[in-house]
Amino acid sequence: MNNMPELKLGIVAVSRDCFPMSLSVSRREAVVEVYKKAYGSIYECSICIENELHMKKALEEINAAGCNSLVIYLGNFGPETPETLLAKYFNGPVMFVAAAEETGDNLVQGRGDAYCGMLNASYNLKLRNIKAYIPEYPVGTATECADMIHEFTSIARTIIGLNSLKVISFGPRPQDFLACNAPIKQLYNIGVEIEENSELDLFESFNKHAGDERIPAVVKSMEEELGAGNKKPQILVKLAQYEITLLDWIEAHKGSRDYVAIASKCWPAFQTQFGFVPCYVNSRLTAMGIPVSCEVDIYGAVSEFIGTVISQDTVTLLDINNSVPADLYENDIKGKYNYTIKDTFMGFHCGNTAVGKLSFCEMKYQMIMARTLPEEVTQGTLEGDIVPGDITFFRLQSTSDAQLSAYIAHGEVLPVATRSFGSIGIFAISEMGRFYRHVLIEKNFPHHGAVAFGHFGKSIFEVFKYLGVENIGFNQPKEMLYKTENPF
Numbered sequence: 283m284n285n286m287p288e289l290k291l292g293i294v295a296v297s298r299d300c301f302p303m304s305l306s307v308s309r310r311e312a313v314v315e316v317y318k319k320a321y322g323s324i325y326e327c328s329i330c331i332e333n334e335l336h337m338k339k340a341l342e343e344i345n346a347a348g349c350n351s352l353v354i355y356l357g358n359f360g361p362e363t364p365e366t367l368l369a370k371y372f373n374g375p376v377m378f379v380a381a382a383e384e385t386g387d388n389l390v391q392g393r394g395d396a397y398c399g400m401l402n403a404s405y406n407l408k409l410r411n412i413k414a415y416i417p418e419y420p421v422g423t424a425t426e427c428a429d430m431i432h433e434f435t436s437i438a439r440t441i442i443g444l445n446s447l448k449v450i451s452f453g454p455r456p457q458d459f460l461a462c463n464a465p466i467k468q469l470y471n472i473g474v475e476i477e478e479n480s481e482l483d484l485f486e487s488f489n490k491h492a493g494d495e496r497i498p499a500v501v502k503s504m505e506e507e508l509g510a511g512n513k514k515p516q517i518l519v520k521l522a523q524y525e526i527t528l529l530d531w532i533e534a535h536k537g538s539r540d541y542v543a544i545a546s547k548c549w550p551a552f553q554t555q556f557g558f559v560p561c562y563v564n565s566r567l568t569a570m571g572i573p574v575s576c577e578v579d580i581y582g583a584v585s586e587f588i589g590t591v592i593s594q595d596t597v598t599l600l601d602i603n604n605s606v607p608a609d610l611y612e613n614d615i616k617g618k619y620n621y622t623i624k625d626t627f628m629g630f631h632c633g634n635t636a637v638g639k640l641s642f643c644e645m646k647y648q649m650i651m652a653r654t655l656p657e658e659v660t661q662g663t664l665e666g667d668i669v670p671g672d673i674t675f676f677r678l679q680s681t682s683d684a685q686l687s688a689y690i691a692h693g694e695v696l697p698v699a700t701r702s703f704g705s706i707g708i709f710a711i712s713e714m715g716r717f718y719r720h721v722l723i724e725k726n727f728p729h730h731g732a733v734a735f736g737h738f739g740k741s742i743f744e745v746f747k748y749l750g751v752e753n754i755g756f757n758q759p760k761e762m763l764y765k766t767e768n769p770f
Contacts, residue, residue, distance in 0.1 A: 285541050285571035286591045287442040289435055292325040292349035293317075294340050294368065298359040298399070299332045305394050306330055306357025309381045312424035313355060313431070321432045325349050330357075337364040341371055349374070351438035353431050354414075356380040356403065358394035366406040369414050375438040375748070377415040378403055379427050397421050415748055436741045440591045441748055445473035447587060448539035450531065453481035453547030455578045461728035462579040465684040472686075472749050474584060475539055481547050485555055488527045497522045504562075507637050511644040517558050517661040524556065525563045532572065543583040544574040548632075553655055559648050559662040561633035565705075569596045569636035575730070576634055582730045585678045589734035592741045596636045598668075598705070598733045600629035602722065606708060614698045615708075621696075624715030628700060628708055629675075629733065633663025635705035639735060640666035649703050668707030670697035674734040675711065676742055678751070679727055688746045689721050689755035690739045713757045720764035721755035 295310035297303040307330050314326045325347045329340040344352060351374050354365055358381070369376040380396035383389065400420055407414050415437055417430045455463045466476055500522035505512055512518075532542045544567065548560050564574035573586030582599050589597040606615070606626040615621065632648050643666040651660040676690040693711030700706045711717065721727070734742075739756075746754050763769055 286594070287350070287439050287446070287540070289351055289439050289442070290325065290347070290349050291323070291351050291353065291431070291435060291438070292327060292344045292347060293353040293355055293431070294327040294329070294331060294344065295355045295357045296331040296360040296365045297357060298361050301358040301394060302391065303330050303332065305392065306355075309357040309394070309424070310355050313427045316424045317428040317431055320428055324431070331364050331368065332361055334364050334367065337368050341368060344372070350442055351375050351435070353377045353379060353434065355427070356396040356399045358396055359399035360396065360403060362402045362406045365403055366410055366412060369407065369412050370410060375415065375441040377431065377434045377438070378420060379417060379430055380421045381427070382421050382423050413748060413750075415744060433741065436592045437744045437748065440588055440745045443541050443587065443591045444584070444749075446540040447473070447543060447584070448475040448477060448536050448541070449543050449545055449580050449583050450477045450479065450535060451545040451578050451580055452479050452484045453578055456547065456549055459577050462577050462582070462730065464581055464680040465682070466580060466680070467684045468680045468686045469580070469584065476580065477535055481552065484527070484531070487531060488524060488556065491523050491527045491530070494523060494526055496526050500525055508643065508645055511642070511666075514645045514647070514661045517645075520556070520558050521563050521662055524558070524560060525566060528563065528567060541587070542572055543587045544572065545578045545580045545583040546574055546576065547578050548576050549651060553651060553659040557659050559632065559651065559660055561631070561648070561663045562645060563662070564634045565636040565664050568598065568634070569638060573597065574634070575599050576631060577730075579728070579730050581677070581679050582732065585676065585732035588678065588742065588745060589674070589676065589732050589738070592738050592745070593734045593736055595735055596639055597735070598631070598635040598639060599730055600631050600635075600705070600733055601729050602627060602718075602731050603630035603729075604628045610701070615696065619696060619710060621710045621712070622715075625712055626696070626708060626710050627714060627718075628702070628706055629668070629731070630702070630704050630706040633665050633705050635664065635668060637664065639669055640664070640705065641669050642666045646703075663704065665704055667700050668695050668705065669735070670695045671735065672737050673709065674736065674738045674742065675709070675731050676734070676739070677727060677731050678746065681726065685753070686749065686751045687725055687727075687753040687755075688751045689725070689727060690742050690746075691717060691757040692737050692739050711757055713759060716764065716767065717755070717757035720766050724764070724766050725753070725755060
């Protein structure tokens with residue numbers, strides 16, 4: 283996966299001039315030593331900042347070192363103005379963390395008061411409207427601070443990625459898909475660029491790629507990936523042609539941006555004009571680290587990108603689709619897994635989930651579309667049950683009045699056969715019924731949700747906070763009522 287940032291993390295210690303600078307320096311050195319042993323490289327700035335002149339020199343040093351993310355470490359109380367100005371002038375995500383006191387035998391000359399200094403740092407950040415990541419409990423030993431810094435890396439990588447992301451879209455939302463249509467102003471506010479194109483532009487480029495000399499190699503790659511699941515071999519040449527078209531478009535159009543996601547139209551005219559559905563190709567690009575959302579879902583594509591960077595793994599985008607039938611629940615779930623029927627649902631899309639995230643796969647046709655179209659133009663879906671295991675279901679969205687909102691829920695895909703079609707799985711999220719009603723419905727979220735394979739809610743939540751999202755929903759436990767929930 284090469285569509286995400288490489289992190290170059292730096293750390294700078296700060297010291298208030300009435301405290302021993304040596305205390306802050308020695309504590310910084312201890313954090314760096316632990317971090318390098320446990321997690322790898324971190325650039326240690328040689329300058330400990332006491333004043334604004336120190337801040338300027340430190341900024342020059344970390345910029346010259348190529349740092350794109352920064353830890354500001356309060357080894358003692360810390361100087362409020364220089365440390366917050368460093369966060370202001372540094373061009374990248376910043377974290378603040380503070381040193382815990384080391385021993386009860388040295389609380390005179392060895393007391394740093396960083397516990398107090400963190401309060402002033404946060405106050406000054408707010409005064410200057412500066413964004414920074416502050417952990418849940420930002421005061422710790424060298425080992426604890428190293429662990430907190432490691433948690434920051436996935437957050438920092440995602441913020442850097444969003445600040446250099448371009449979403450390339452093709453076509454308007456299909457009719458009756460207003461749910462995927464949201465104001466894009468907030469994406470510009472968080473640093474994302476958008477290039478909107480007509481599907482005619484894509485169709486023209488696709489036709490120009492007919493007979494491309496690279497097609498046979500891509501077909502061979504598809505055949506090897508699909509194996510015995512290659513039930514529609516006759517469509518692979520067109521799918522390979524389409525994959526090359528998208529990859530070439532990305533290279534020609536990403537412009538000043540480093541990373542790309544795609545929001546693509548896949549119906550209703552796509553099938554009849556291109557002669558296939560793009561689901562399998564969408565899954566392959568997503569597995570390459572280039573998320574592709576269905577139905578021109580721009581916020582869905584951005585959500586997928588966030589999940590890709592945080593998990594450093596393939597993600598998918600699914601409809602929060604259908605309830606689990608009572609007989610299936612009674613026979614295959616009840617008594618085997620600790621979930622009520624209202625905790626379960628099926629996540630589905632036509633065939634956009636990558637091979638590596640399916641328990642089995644077959645290349646098929648899109649059954650829903652084939653009800654009204656010739657079957658031969660609906661070929662190209664990748665069908666199979668989604669792999670069981672932990673998942674994070676989440677989404678970043680703009681409301682109709684252009685306010686960012688989001689949700690996050692931990693859950694799992696159950697190892698239970700779906701008995702259905704498409705890329706599909708039986709999902710279980712604790713208190714899903716209440717979450718569905720009081721977050722997804724009440725807050726007007728669309729039916730698409732991004733899925734990361736693993737529990738990444740903590741990092742995703744911090745990314746949303748860093749972006750300024752104030753309304754972040756989650757699946758609240760029984761004893762924690764939603765604002766709109768009837769207490770009776």
